[in-house]
Amino acid sequence: MSSKIHGGLNCLMAAAIFMTVTSVQAAGTDDVQFKDDGTFLSNRIIVKYKTPQNTMLNSSAIVESLAVQKQEIEAKVNQIAQEVGENLTLMRQMKTGASLIQTDELKNQRELKQLATKMMQDPAVEYAEPDILYHASMVPNDTRYQYQWNLQDTTGGMNMPSAWNMANGEGVVIAVLDTGYLPHPDLMPNLILPGYDMIGDTDISADGNGRDGDALDPGSWARPGYCSKGDSGHNSSWHGTHVGGIAAALGNNSMGVTGVAYNARILPVRVLGTCDFGWMSDFADAVIWAAGGNVPGTPKNSNPAQVINMSLGGSSPNGCSQTQQQAINQARALGATVVVAAGNANIDARTIEPANCSGVITVAATNVNGGRADYSNYGSVVDLAAPGGDSQLGILSTLNGGQRHAEEQAYYEYYMGTSMATPHVSGVAALLYSVKPNITPDEVESILVNTARPFPANCSQCGSGIVNPTAALQAILGQNPTPPEDVDDDVLNNGVSKTGISVNRGEQVFYRVEVPWGVSSLDIFTDGGTGDVDLYVRYEATPDYNNFDCRPYEDGNWESCRFTSPRSGVYYIMLDGYSRSRNIRLTAQYQ
Known part of the structure; x- marks a missing residue:
């Protein structure tokens, strides 16, 4: 034009x-509280028990009664509560077979993640994770907004929707x-x-x-x-x-x-x-x-x-x-x-x-x-x-x-x-x-x-x-952590894998890759080894549990983040030990 x-x-x-x-607002609920800096506190965790435990419940003659089934789950919740030193309450059972439970105190997302990690130490638990609060990404309904490249585009524009949140x-x-x-x-x-x-x-x-x-x-x-x-x-x-x-x-x-x-x-x-x-x-x-x-x-x-x-x-x-x-x-x-x-x-x-x-x-x-x-x-x-x-x-x-x-x-x-x-x-x-x-x-x-x-x-x-x-x-708002100090051992070169990475449960290790201008795609992925490591990637700042541009959150060590037409600059990577993980391979590759 x-x-x-x-x-x-x-x-x-x-x-x-x-x-x-x-600012996202939630009315009529005690499950979430929004702070002045835009972050929120919650008290909800989703816990899924492993199949043998579920099978035992389903094959029991008395599990035909939903009330008895609820008692069985509540007993497990009470047991986990003692193990992690928290007061926990069963909110409801989900169609996926998992249980939604709540703590008696509101916590930030990092604290909930740490609590979920403690729950994972119980061999009967298949997985535990915070219940995530979703919200609409702010995109205005103005009829000519589609022509405002200056507000939307991530290359020449300003990517306003994330700021409007x-x-x-x-x-x-x-x-x-x-x-x-x-x-x-x-x-x-x-x-x-x-x-x-x-x-x-x-x-x-x-x-x-x-x-x-x-x-x-x-x-x-x-x-x-x-x-x-x-x-x-x-x-x-x-x-x-x-x-x-x-x-x-x-x-x-x-x-x-x-x-x-x-x-x-x-x-x-x-x-x-x-x-x-x-x-x-x-x-x-x-x-x-x-x-x-x-x-x-x-x-x-x-x-x-x-x-x-x-x-x-x-x-x-x-x-x-x-x-x-x-x-x-x-x-x-x-x-x-x-x-x-x-x-x-x-x-x-x-x-x-x-x-x-x-x-x-x-x-x-x-x-x-x-x-x-x-x-x-x-x-x-x-x-x-x-x-x-x-x-x-x-x-x-x-x-x-x-x-x-x-x-x-x-x-x-x-x-x-x-x-x-x-x-x-x-x-x-x-x-x-x-x-x-x-x-x-x-x-x-x-x-x-x-x-x-x-x-x-x-x-x-x-x-x-x-x-x-x-x-x-x-x-x-205090949500932009200082990137980690530049350490040569933490630098990823294009297409060259870092191997033999070990991450203990609840531990984090950090890497970074610098992407030049004109790249058509960037893939950052983990594979191999044992345990369960979570991949977090963030542009120009250190990722954490609340701030990231990509987090696959898959079981095991096969996790991948793809960025199409990525911005030039440094992408920071965090590997979080969801469970004790050994011999992981990490690769960053751009075209």
Whole structure:
């Protein structure tokens, strides 16, 4: 699909928009309790007795009575309870022949697994394992979600469904400093807060007046030659509406697209007018006002933003201006994270303001393959990257169909640019604020930068990687263990098996394999030996009982994990001794 192309004049005092347009809950049950960090406690274990014991029960003359059968099972449960030192109660018998039992205290999954391992020491027990709580993987029902590769794809996109299982931005305000907004059914009425028009220059305000409380976008169109010498005219971009939709379009409303933080609220602050131009002096006031600071001549902002998005910038070869830097400092002091676009000129972003300011999160743009988009700026001031699209496939979001003046019908369009990449990061920042409201701007930046995933394609000087919402949330929730120290003996080479591995019951051993870019499939498997070892695999972090990307959980030692078109990077492997296991072989092989 093609993408419309818009551009803006970068003047020293004029800012051009940076686009190239081309918790799970369980009610009424005492069996589970959810903690603030998103993990849960439970008291349910499934136990299956070996066939001889079951056969004895079924052949007994008195087992014809279900009541007597229940007594027999309860007797076994009581016996196991004494062996493991726990109070256990039979809940019910299952059609599989196993029994569902419960402990008298809630435990985390690791504790339940350890208890199940103790139960396995009884020779009458065939297997014992925690009862796992299933939940729906969050996939929104928005009708155009299928076209949002930027949210779904695991190569060039952000794999949002796993992050949405943890947070959706509820309770967070994202200020979009842009062209204003237009009423759109995928943004209104829940997400748009009363904003402000901060444009004081009536020559570019496009609405005939100066600053006021109306942040509606009147259109940024201009006659030929007005925006730059020799241009053929400038259509209205409705840029702020598109940016706002990427960050926080309504999700699960059976309509259109969904935003990264689809339950956050948008605070529109109008700073760009005719030709999509705006003055730095207005931007500085807008940044402070959006964060809840006092700006003379304007009313107090009653909805201070935790996240400020600026998909725009101007040429500033000598570095960030003192005016803008002081405004950003004030916003940060008020607790707001400022996210800005790197720019679209394929140059070093250190010459672009506010990308070159201190304390901001500067965002480059990647294409569908996860490499640097050919227009994106780059350099040492860039912190990380996000999907921005290219001429082949842009970013779909909310828009208006009018070329000059707004039309009433709902409209969606593909744009591309660092303007589109930036609200992806702003949306993820909003997710962090929604789970930790008192998080600081420095903490937000640190988490986003340090959890970004490696680029699957070339993106030189694009920062630390592509923003990774799931890893960022896991880090803030304490669910992202530090990978084990690099030890050569733990490294798996492609197609070369580690043999003679021994794992005692309840013990874990760890390995890792580094997968290069461009791999079509990755197979990690165990075989051979004696006992029962469980295979856990996780991308870029140590797996454990609660966090893994693959866990076959089969009987014996024949377990296999396959990843199709795997991401490049390190895959960490844990072998857990479900029972005493000897002479295991472990292999990682990619094509």
